[in-house]
Amino acid sequence: MWASCCGLLNEVMGTGAVRGQQAGFGGGAGPFRFAPNTDFSAYPSPAAAGANIVCKACGLSFSVFRKKHVCCDCKKDFCSVCSVLQENLRRCSTCHLLQETAFQRPQLMRLKVKDLRQYLILRNIPTDTCREKEDLVDLVLCHHGLGSEEDMDASSLHSSRSQTSGFFTHPFSMSVSVSSQGELANRRGSTGNGTPLRTPGLSRKRARASLSDISSLEDIEGLSVRQLKEILACNFVNYSGCCEKWELVEKVSRLYRESEENHKTQGEKMQLNDNDDNLCRICMDAVIDCVLLECGHMVTCTKCGKRMSECPICRQYVVRAVHVFKS
Structure with a gap:
């Protein structure tokens, strides 16, 4: 009953407003009657507009009791429950947890994998290639080192802009002093202890163990x-x-x-004959210690087996080569 009355009132008021605005049509505008369309609105509904504004941690919408805050590190939106206020800076729980470790490798290794992965996801860093916890720690340290370098570059750029007057008054002396300081720093870094200086945040690329x-x-x-x-x-x-x-x-x-x-x-052993059955059929130097799959033939060593695309006996495609231990 209430819905039908509201619909009738809306239709009467909408029709009257349209008729008042469309006085030029007169009485002959019967077939072209204008009625308000309640299904379409030029403005988005409040529910649809605020549906995407949620906390990145808990997924709840912001309200009067759950205020929105922006993390100073990852620049994402978090509620007051999922963020921490420290030294007048608002950080999310994940960034605050890693900030407490001072980005030291032993401290980072004690954290949970989900915290390290969440820290990288908040910065839009892919973690698909990380198979172990050490990979995540290396990625965190690498990103933190690059971020600190960008801050240093920005601060140096700001200081150089503030000293433009001195630079233009004494260009030659400034360039000589900067170059001499750079050479001195390079000498100290390269000859101080016999090893180059290392950036604390950057991780070195390690060679694969063999x-x-x-x-x-x-x-x-x-x-x-x-x-x-x-x-x-x-x-x-x-x-x-x-x-x-x-x-x-x-x-x-x-x-x-x-x-x-x-x-x-x-x-030191014998000069192996060409007829020895234990020799690799490809290089004729190493011992046969590899089986080719899926055919199962053992005719090569491990080094030659990983280079084979097809079996030299049956010409079947080699899916993979597996090392075999002697009994």
């Missing part, structure tokens, strides 16, 4: 899980069933002992 880096079995115990996996993957050893570090250490130790035995047989 079996040639190991000099004894004791060195294997000091390797990290990532380095152990890199060595096994480089030598085509499957480690999918390994759940503990000692299992990876055992596989790498076995691989190291076998490689040492192969080096001994190649160096």
Whole structure:
């Protein structure tokens, strides 16, 4: 009843307003009667306009009791519950958590993976290539170092603009002093301790671990899980069933002992004949220690097997090559 009365009142008021504005049409404007369309509005509804303005952490809409704040680090919108006020600066919980670590690697390694990943996602940094926690820490340190460098560049640019009058009055002396300071800094960085200076925020690109880096079995115990996996993957050893570090250490130790035995047989043992069945059919130098999948033929060493696109016996496409240990 109430809905029908409101609809009738709306139609009467809308028709009267239109008729009052369209006096020029007169009585002959019957077929062209103008009625307000309630389904269309030139202005968006308040619910639709505020649907996208939500807190990035909890996902709740902002209100009088849940005010909107902008994080000073990631520049995203957060509510008062999901943000922290410190030194007149408002930060979200994630940025505040990482700020407390002072971006030191040991402190960052103690954080949870979801916090590190959330910190990178808030800055629109892809984390698809990160497989381990150490990758996330390296990415955080790299981004933090680049951000600090940009701040330093901005501050140096501001100071140089403020000193333009002195620069134009003494251009030659200023250029000489700047160049001499740069050379002095380079000399200190390169010859101070025999090593170049390192930016604290930037992480160095590490070379992939290989079996040639190991000099004894004791060195294997000091390797990290990532380095152990890199060595096994480089030598085509499957480690999918390994759940503990000692299992990876055992596989790498076995691989190291076998490689040492192969080096001994190649160096000091007999001059191997061409008819020896244990020789690789490609290089005729190393021992056969690789199986080609999916055909299952064992005719090559690991080094030659990873270069094969098809089996030399059955010409079947090689999906992958797997290292085989001797019994």
